[in-house]
Amino acid sequence: MDFCHEPPHSKNLNVLGKEPFNAEPSVADLVEYSLTPEHLVYCRNHSPILPLNVETFKVKIDGLVSKALGFTLKDLQSGYACTDVVAALQCAGNRRNTMSQKKSKKTEGLQWKEGVICNDRWSGVALRSILLSAGIAIPPDGTQLHVLFGSHIAPCQEASYYETSVPLEKVMDEEGDVLLAYAMNGRPLTPDRGYPFRLVIPGYAGVRWTKWVDRITVSSTESDNFYQQRDYKILPPNVNSHSMAEKGSWWSKVVPLQTNPLNSVVANVTLHKSSRPSLSAKGYAIAGSTGQVQKVEISTDDGATWLPARITYQEGKWSWTLWEADIEVAEDGAERLGVRKVISRATDESGRIQPNDCEWNLRGLGYCGYGEMSVGQEFEGSFLGSSAHCLLPY
Numbered sequence: 001m002d003f004c005h006e007p008p009h010s011k012n013l014n015v016l017g018k019e020p021f022n023a024e025p026s027v028a029d030l031v032e033y034s035l036t037p038e039h040l041v042y043c044r045n046h047s048p049i050l051p052l053n054v055e056t057f058k059v060k061i062d063g064l065v066s067k068a069l070g071f072t073l074k075d076l077q078s079g080y081a082c083t084d085v086v087a088a089l090q091c092a093g094n095r096r097n098t099m100s101q102k103k104s105k106k107t108e109g110l111q112w113k114e115g116v117i118c119n120d121r122w123s124g125v126a127l128r129s130i131l132l133s134a135g136i137a138i139p140p141d142g143t144q145l146h147v148l149f150g151s152h153i154a155p156c157q158e159a160s161y162y163e164t165s166v167p168l169e170k171v172m173d174e175e176g177d178v179l180l181a182y183a184m185n186g187r188p189l190t191p192d193r194g195y196p197f198r199l200v201i202p203g204y205a206g207v208r209w210t211k212w213v214d215r216i217t218v219s220s221t222e223s224d225n226f227y228q229q230r231d232y233k234i235l236p237p238n239v240n241s242h243s244m245a246e247k248g249s250w251w252s253k254v255v256p257l258q259t260n261p262l263n264s265v266v267a268n269v270t271l272h273k274s275s276r277p278s279l280s281a282k283g284y285a286i287a288g289s290t291g292q293v294q295k296v297e298i299s300t301d302d303g304a305t306w307l308p309a310r311i312t313y314q315e316g317k318w319s320w321t322l323w324e325a326d327i328e329v330a331e332d333g334a335e336r337l338g339v340r341k342v343i344s345r346a347t348d349e350s351g352r353i354q355p356n357d358c359e360w361n362l363r364g365l366g367y368c369g370y371g372e373m374s375v376g377q378e379f380e381g382s383f384l385g386s387s388a389h390c391l392l393p394y
């Protein structure tokens with residue numbers, strides 16, 4: 001495969017794979033911004049990124065519509081009203097490495113930490129209005145329809161092109177905010193982000209947000225592409241290997257992962273040394289499918305007691321939530337002695353609480369156990385009354 005034409009990527013990311021390019025920022029950097037700047041947005045690719053001729057590159061709308069349509073970027077911008085939405089984009093493999101470690105069991109795939117997420121303002125056209133102008137032909141028998149998002153710019157690792165799908169209801173829901181997006185934070189998408197167009201499907205896993213999309217098809221079946229059918233599925237925990245998955249036909253028995261799980265992550269823990277020492281923690285949370293995050297709590301005693309964190313950012317129903325918490329540490333150090341780690345949990349509007357634990361699955365998808373960051377070894381040393389300089393492990 002020819003990777004010579006790859007655009008330059010951000011230098012602020014930890015690279016997990018060069019060809020195709022896969023990289024994530026440090027989670028501590030990430031939570032410093034409510035809207036993630038381009039240079040801190042993770043890159044998740046199953047193919048190389050090839051240069052496109054934007055004058056001629058078209059996205060076609062076809063399938064169960066009365067009139068097939070096709071748009072270049074210019075056509076789209078002149079033909080439809082621009083609308084925008086702030087939404088978190090998250091890879092289904094976010095926290096995969098955490099799952100491997102917590103479960104002491106290897107998961108398959110790039111060992112993403114907790115930075116395969118971003119939160120941005122996306123602008124473009126409501127896909128609903130494009131499909132309405134194409135005239136969707138809803139079958140009278142009430143068959144569930146799907147919308148397939150294909151990109152044929154380059155062969156992928158496991159398939160000759162990229163395609164995924166979501167149920168038509170999500171796209172036609174006026175509150176669903178599904179966009180055919182051409183800008184992020186007021187600027188045209190970069191090649192890394194899918195220039196000239198990508199899908200924005202708030203609340204849904206990143207895998208469905210097809211970049212460089214060139215075909216949108218209304219269909220009576222899901223996409224049959226590898227990335228819809230044989231990956232991005234949470235297989236039962238007893239399916240330990242690919243050969244077991246094949247033998248038990250598990251890929252066809254399990255539905256694709258669509259919406260994000262309710263989640264929270266501790267991104268940073270800092271010790272403030274003063275006359276009254278304190279710890280501060282910050283992190284992010286993201287909603288699942290039952291409403292926006294309503295509160296985030298932290299615990300320093302392994303969940304015996306919980307303290308509310310301050311929500312410092314949230315914007316509309318699809319954004320991530322940023323939070324911070326200060327933890328008082330008693331002067332005599334007694335309380336400090338107990339602080340080995342800070343854990344977090346989120347609760348959403350419906351009252352659902354992020355679970356403590358999350359089952360292992362082969363592909364390491366959808367990990368959503370409590371957020372956790374340990375307070376380093378050095379700090380532990382300082383509890384035990386070792387020399388003063390040990391009090392500054394951070």
Ligand SMILES: Nc1nc2c(c(=O)[nH]1)N[C@H]1C(S)=C(S)[C@@H](COP(=O)(O)O)O[C@H]1N2
Nearest residue numbers: 042043044045046091151206207209210211
């Ligand atoms: N055409 C295409 N679209 C794609 C992908 C891809 O490999 N090819 N990766 C998907 C996955 S798995 C994720 S998580 C997001 C990542 O988007 P980003 O690279 O802009 O962060 O894009 C999705 N869209």
Ligand SMILES: [Mo]
Nearest residue numbers: 091092206207
């Ligand atoms: Mo992903």
